[in-house]
Amino acid sequence: MTDVARRPPHPPPTAPTPAIAPASYVDGFRSLEDETRIEELSLEGKLPEWLRGSLIRTGPAKWEVGAQQMRHWFDGFAMLHRFGFEAGKVSYASRFLETRAYRAAKQNGEITYSEFATDPCRSLFSRIFSVFSPKISDNANVNLVELGERFIAMTETPIPVEFDPETLATTGVAYEAPGILTTAHPHLDRATGSVLNYAAKLGPRNRYRFFRLPPEASKPELIAELGVREPAYMHSFGLTERWLVLVEFPLVVNPISLPLSGRPYIENFRWKPERGTRLTLFDRSTGKATGPFETDACFAFHHVNSYEQDGEVVVDVCAYEDATIVNDLYMERLRAGAPVADSELRRFRIKVETGAVTSEALLDDGRLELPRINYGRCNERPYRYAWGVRNAGSGWFDTVVRVDLESRTTKAWSEEGCFPGEPVFVAAPGATEESQGVLISVVFDPGKGTSFLAVLDAGTLNELARAEAPHHIPFGFHGQFAQR
Numbered sequence: 001m002t003d004v005a006r007r008p009p010h011p012p013p014t015a016p017t018p019a020i021a022p023a024s025y026v027d028g029f030r031s032l033e034d035e036t037r038i039e040e041l042s043l044e045g046k047l048p049e050w051l052r053g054s055l056i057r058t059g060p061a062k063w064e065v066g067a068q069q070m071r072h073w074f075d076g077f078a079m080l081h082r083f084g085f086e087a088g089k090v091s092y093a094s095r096f097l098e099t100r101a102y103r104a105a106k107q108n109g110e111i112t113y114s115e116f117a118t119d120p121c122r123s124l125f126s127r128i129f130s131v132f133s134p135k136i137s138d139n140a141n142v143n144l145v146e147l148g149e150r151f152i153a154m155t156e157t158p159i160p161v162e163f164d165p166e167t168l169a170t171t172g173v174a175y176e177a178p179g180i181l182t183t184a185h186p187h188l189d190r191a192t193g194s195v196l197n198y199a200a201k202l203g204p205r206n207r208y209r210f211f212r213l214p215p216e217a218s219k220p221e222l223i224a225e226l227g228v229r230e231p232a233y234m235h236s237f238g239l240t241e242r243w244l245v246l247v248e249f250p251l252v253v254n255p256i257s258l259p260l261s262g263r264p265y266i267e268n269f270r271w272k273p274e275r276g277t278r279l280t281l282f283d284r285s286t287g288k289a290t291g292p293f294e295t296d297a298c299f300a301f302h303h304v305n306s307y308e309q310d311g312e313v314v315v316d317v318c319a320y321e322d323a324t325i326v327n328d329l330y331m332e333r334l335r336a337g338a339p340v341a342d343s344e345l346r347r348f349r350i351k352v353e354t355g356a357v358t359s360e361a362l363l364d365d366g367r368l369e370l371p372r373i374n375y376g377r378c379n380e381r382p383y384r385y386a387w388g389v390r391n392a393g394s395g396w397f398d399t400v401v402r403v404d405l406e407s408r409t410t411k412a413w414s415e416e417g418c419f420p421g422e423p424v425f426v427a428a429p430g431a432t433e434e435s436q437g438v439l440i441s442v443v444f445d446p447g448k449g450t451s452f453l454a455v456l457d458a459g460t461l462n463e464l465a466r467a468e469a470p471h472h473i474p475f476g477f478h479g480q481f482a483q484r
């Protein structure tokens, strides 16, 4: 058993750090204070005529409160960014989510709520209070979902935040998830338009839960449940036409220790590779669990896609060798340019009848993170293309990649000295091919100190257009394209 939070640091980089660092990707971890609204960004190239709607993203933007510092990339206060596409032009707006965590910090001049790896509490009483009380942060900086008419920003606490997609104003708590931990990567149920998500209920008896939230509802319905002694850290899950796919990587917590540990949330989790990786399938119509099916230990934040084929369940993830990546993303390390572990595209195949599991790297160089697919067409189903970013040698994500899972080849887009974020796929209207559409990615250019929006052809990865933002946009996580 290894204490993840106290794992030894990586060996130092071989080159000594220069006294005055040149412009580098680490500037993408600077806080952004400005809230912006610009009707028309300067645009190079030509947008497809059909591209109308908006790319809305959430991400951490501010890691300091007075003299205090948030400790981890995942801790920064959430800011929403909207790039609007209309008549060949691009507008931009940004606004902090007015969460209670953000408001309390502004009001008190100090960090008030516990985040992923930052715990402001000092007294034993307030520590106990912060684990089992409404003092849970609502800092929804990871992802968002469009559910019916609603837009909901999410993190891994059970209090997703609703906002207005036009003004980006925060409008309130969207619903309460049935557990203390949840994921910011819900799936959409094609049949009903509901959101499907996961929650872990911790207490004397811990439960993994899946729930459904119909578009107009405010109360989630439980659809599956399973007891667990030491819940695993869960960032996302898989979905096939029949199954909800829960993959437990062996980064686990003993909830009994939580109230007295005095540590922020993630630092209570332990890496226990001897447990291996466990895959459990939950029937979407009955909730019945099948498994767990076991394979070698690894770690992942992101599922890419899952589907059933010839009696097997195929589960693709962006896998790391272990959970060191959690440590790599502390701000002190990131801002110092310390090395960050790479994930690779990995495929598990479960033979449901025999319980046999295989685990295979899909490419010789399958480095991939922040994965996206043609979700509307391919989620739950066999698919050919995945898009994402990788670190091709600069130390941070510097390349957008298209992976062809059929030919097992990749295409890449990069620009010298620039650092793209998650490439969001937008299908062309009436598309007949899976990769027919565009990718939209926010790219940081340290040389200029600003970010731009790159619009690429999703098939060829040729750049079609770029729109210049007036400032840097701190590195964030996820966003969604909305048709309005």
Ligand SMILES: [Fe+2]
Residues within 6 Å of the ligand: 142, 185, 235, 301, 302, 477, 478
């Ligand atoms: Fe994520």
